[in-house]
Amino acid sequence: MIQIEEAQQEPGVTLDRVHFGFGTTDLLSGVSWELNQGESAAILGASGSGKSTFLLVAAGLIAPVQGSVLLGAHPLRRLSPSERVRRGLRLGFVFQDGGLFANMDAFSNVSLPLYYHQDVLGLSDEAIKERTREVLDLAQVEERHFQTLPAHLSFGDRKRLGIARALSIRPNYFFFDDPDIGLDHRTANVAHQILSQLKADPTVTLLIATNRTKLIVRLNIPGFELHDGRLTTAQTQSHAPSGWSLPPRLIIP
């Protein structure tokens, strides 16, 4: 089993002998892996190697064929999504292709989880509206797009809306699938700044899937390579290049 840090720390994401595949293709072959709470890591690999699947399995969004997945100390197999939130496991997941609710406008996409968990999060209607605006502003979704359906937004706007939605319930587990793919400069900048702040937050466990080592060097997080269903420690530069820093303009509220 690959472990990142000392074993005394609280477990964040734990995969124990996980198998998963589509048809005859085995994407995860008995993967055992652990990421401590409050730490960050990236899953690297070529296209089609199963990085996105790894992220979905690690977040408990798809169940493995064999093996178990734990978030914190909670086995995910028996927890419904809302039960997870009631137990303090708040997920933020940015999908590669958006995963936005097509029949809801941008504002409702972000506010829906807040209304759904209104009692658990202890939010008033006013606080929900405020929080929604806060994360939409943070992700630089312009106000003129608040009442727009995702289908009428550009790719960059949709990606930023996806980031805003994932941040809405103040996640303590954040999963980001391919933060760099096909993004314009502005969206990439937003994504990097948010990732950098989440990485610095000790309450957030961060897991990224990417095929760009440059990003994980910039974020200075360990990388693990997924190849033929197995996970190995990736050989990446361990520190950010000198002189490189993220502009501290955006602060996650």
Add this chain to the structure above:
Amino acid sequence: MSRATPTSSLLEHLGARTLHVVDVAQRLVGTLVFALRSSSAPGLGAKAVVRELSVRQIFFTSAQALPMIGAVATFVGATLTAQTELLGGPFQRETAGKVLVAVVLRELAPLVTAIIVAGRSGTAIATELGMMRVNSEILGLASLGIDPPRFLIWPRLVATTISVPILTIYFSAVAIVSGNVTAFLIDSHGLEEWRVGAMLALSPLDLPLMGIKTLGLGLLVGWLCCYYGLDVGSSPTEVPQKASRAVVQSLFACIAYNALITVLYYWLFGATVT
């Protein structure tokens, strides 16, 4: 090298088919069980969101279907009265009234309403859920801690189960009024006989019969259409295929269920029409 004999390949085929049927039955039952179980899960915020969604679904399934149901019921009531009039002539007015009430109230109204709901809302349910699967929206819901059975299946089940009885009452009322008007237009002197016949055909057992039929039909339509919608994999081409299968299977299930309840009703209570 061993070679498969015809008997072993037949057994293999039968085994595979049986496993497939068991798998489908399990997932079908799972769709209903998860929706029912999730509906009683805690969470005041979730309850409020789901209540609002259910109201919206009921509005779409029932209120927006009123014009179509009204038109179909008018034609059914009129044609049925005209046909019985043609068959029985002026001396069978009472029978014509009885036939209209028995056929419309007990058989046609619940079944035709369920067929319209399956064709109209069932397609919409299966297509919408299928598209949500393809676009990873269901994964999006789960990632945000929103239970897909509670958020997606439960409001739709509630909507179809409530809407079919409401629309059946509306259908029956419109069909009877239409039959009444047709009987009057054919021969205004025989209208009283027609009305007497219609009243005689009514039985106190019609109410529970209609309740069992319509609630069951509504549940079947919602259940099967949700199941087929969520059964879509990751390809958009599966969406129309599953939507069409959802409607065809719903129609078949509705006709079979309607027949089963009718047979049970007459077996248990005999002919209540005097």
